[in-house]
Amino acid sequence: MTELFGTDGIRGLAGENLTPDLALKIGKAAGLVLGQGQGRCLIGTDTRESANMLETALASGLMSMGMDVTLVGVIPTPGIAYLTRKLNYTCGAVISASHNPYAYNGIKFFSSQGYKLPDQVEEEMEDYLLNRKEFPKKGTDFGRFSMDASLTKQYTKYLQSLCPRKLSGLKIALDCGNGALSKIAPYVLTSLGANVFALNTSPNGQNINLDCGSTNPTVIQNLVQSKKADIGFSFDGDADRIIAVDELGRIVDGDHILAICANYLHANDRLNGGVVGTLMSNLGLKKYLESIGVDFIESKVGDRYVLEQMLENSYVLGGEQSGHIIFTDYNTTGDGLATGLHLIEVMLESRKPLSHLNDLMTTYPQVLLNAQVLESRKKAYLEDDFLQESIRALENKYQDKGRIVIRPSGTEPLIRVMIEGTDLEEMEEDANVLVSLIEKQLGGQG
Numbered sequence: 001m002t003e004l005f006g007t008d009g010i011r012g013l014a015g016e017n018l019t020p021d022l023a024l025k026i027g028k029a030a031g032l033v034l035g036q037g038q039g040r041c042l043i044g045t046d047t048r049e050s051a052n053m054l055e056t057a058l059a060s061g062l063m064s065m066g067m068d069v070t071l072v073g074v075i076p077t078p079g080i081a082y083l084t085r086k087l088n089y090t091c092g093a094v095i096s097a098s099h100n101p102y103a104y105n106g107i108k109f110f111s112s113q114g115y116k117l118p119d120q121v122e123e124e125m126e127d128y129l130l131n132r133k134e135f136p137k138k139g140t141d142f143g144r145f146s147m148d149a150s151l152t153k154q155y156t157k158y159l160q161s162l163c164p165r166k167l168s169g170l171k172i173a174l175d176c177g178n179g180a181l182s183k184i185a186p187y188v189l190t191s192l193g194a195n196v197f198a199l200n201t202s203p204n205g206q207n208i209n210l211d212c213g214s215t216n217p218t219v220i221q222n223l224v225q226s227k228k229a230d231i232g233f234s235f236d237g238d239a240d241r242i243i244a245v246d247e248l249g250r251i252v253d254g255d256h257i258l259a260i261c262a263n264y265l266h267a268n269d270r271l272n273g274g275v276v277g278t279l280m281s282n283l284g285l286k287k288y289l290e291s292i293g294v295d296f297i298e299s300k301v302g303d304r305y306v307l308e309q310m311l312e313n314s315y316v317l318g319g320e321q322s323g324h325i326i327f328t329d330y331n332t333t334g335d336g337l338a339t340g341l342h343l344i345e346v347m348l349e350s351r352k353p354l355s356h357l358n359d360l361m362t363t364y365p366q367v368l369l370n371a372q373v374l375e376s377r378k379k380a381y382l383e384d385d386f387l388q389e390s391i392r393a394l395e396n397k398y399q400d401k402g403r404i405v406i407r408p409s410g411t412e413p414l415i416r417v418m419i420e421g422t423d424l425e426e427m428e429e430d431a432n433v434l435v436s437l438i439e440k441q442l443g444g445q446g
Helices: 020-033 051-064 077-086 119-129 151-161 184-191 218-227 254-267 283-291 303-313 336-350 354-358 385-398 424-442
Strands: 010-013 040-045 068-074 091-095 104-110 145-147 171-175 195-199 231-235 242-246 275-278 296-299 317-319 325-327 366-372 403-408 414-420
Touching: 020 051, 020 104, 020 119, 040 051, 040 077, 051 068, 051 091, 051 104, 068 077, 068 151, 077 091, 077 104, 077 151, 151 184, 151 336, 171 184, 171 218, 184 195, 184 336, 195 218, 218 231, 218 242, 231 336, 242 254, 242 336, 242 354, 254 275, 254 283, 254 317, 254 325, 254 336, 254 354, 275 283, 275 303, 283 296, 296 303, 303 317, 303 325, 325 336, 336 354, 366 424, 385 403, 385 414, 385 424, 414 424
Parallel strands: 040 068, 040 091, 068 145, 171 195, 171 231, 275 296, 275 317
Antiparallel strands: 010 104, 091 104, 231 242, 317 325, 366 414, 403 414
16 A cells, blocks of 8 residues: 555655655656656646745756656646657656645656556555665666656647537537646637636646636636536646536536436447446436446546456546546547547537536435645545444435445545435535544644
């Protein structure tokens, strides 16, 4: 089990626990484990002010171990996955903390095939980061450095190619979250003929995800309704996830997107089996897929675990409720704008408004709350007898009418509590009580 790597790379407060020194060591470890002292690495970032500090340190570490480095600049995470694979780079790296506030940052890697790294590779890198192994001395054969912002244009052309028909007359609202899609998304959709209304497209290094983006869907809901748009898209900071909004201003989350796309692909003999979701997927998605004869596989939370199940079962569609949607026919990771283009394709081909498609699946009520705990104690609830007894009591209460899911966040000092059932008021009360108990038991020093 990895100690530094979470479900999506290494994250922390930039300059505090994610320092240039650590980034340098991460680069050295990646150069050894992924490049074996040679090869090429492609690095992209989101719009955080700490990106340049960390990418310089990361690049120096990689080059010190003999790997050449190309900096792309600001680009969505799926853009690095796509370009790494397409241009035969040894690996790709993204400096981003996704939906987290600007003060945080992170580093994650892609293999030469564009896949996120498996646990065993991250563990091998951690052997060096945690001083279980010493870095070898290297006096010659250092890597070289280059910058190539034009690579973003290749990714942009790839996105345009996903929508072969013109979008003339379609009104699309965007909340770019002041993140990596701030310039690309409005350009791509406008170039395809759509009438685009875009907010939060002026990143300043500190406003990424600030009261906007996919974790703040009210912004895009209001924009869709005020502009009478046909569809709205809201992206997170590194643009690998999307939350859509239909023309009535209703949220279309990842579960609904999976239902819509699964129905369309299944009807056109393009689904190739079933759909992969996670243990957080809504019960309504499972029941809908069952009703149309489509299998559902449940993975651990994290898009890389979704992808592992997809590859193992040769499925082409999978994703998470949070908006990470993967189409393996097109890319190796979630891609917010690509998913939005696929939604538009379904709308146009079916000649139905998004609200109609949104109603294919009925959502069962869910309450999702976060308990604030110390990072070092995120998994301590598993060994706390009092908390385990409290959780078992809730599980027994909901066993015939819903379910309870407790899990530590892979990227933040949080324990997530999810209750799914039929009585929303009762669920909210139970979830709040459990969160308070967790915070009381695990929120202090220890």
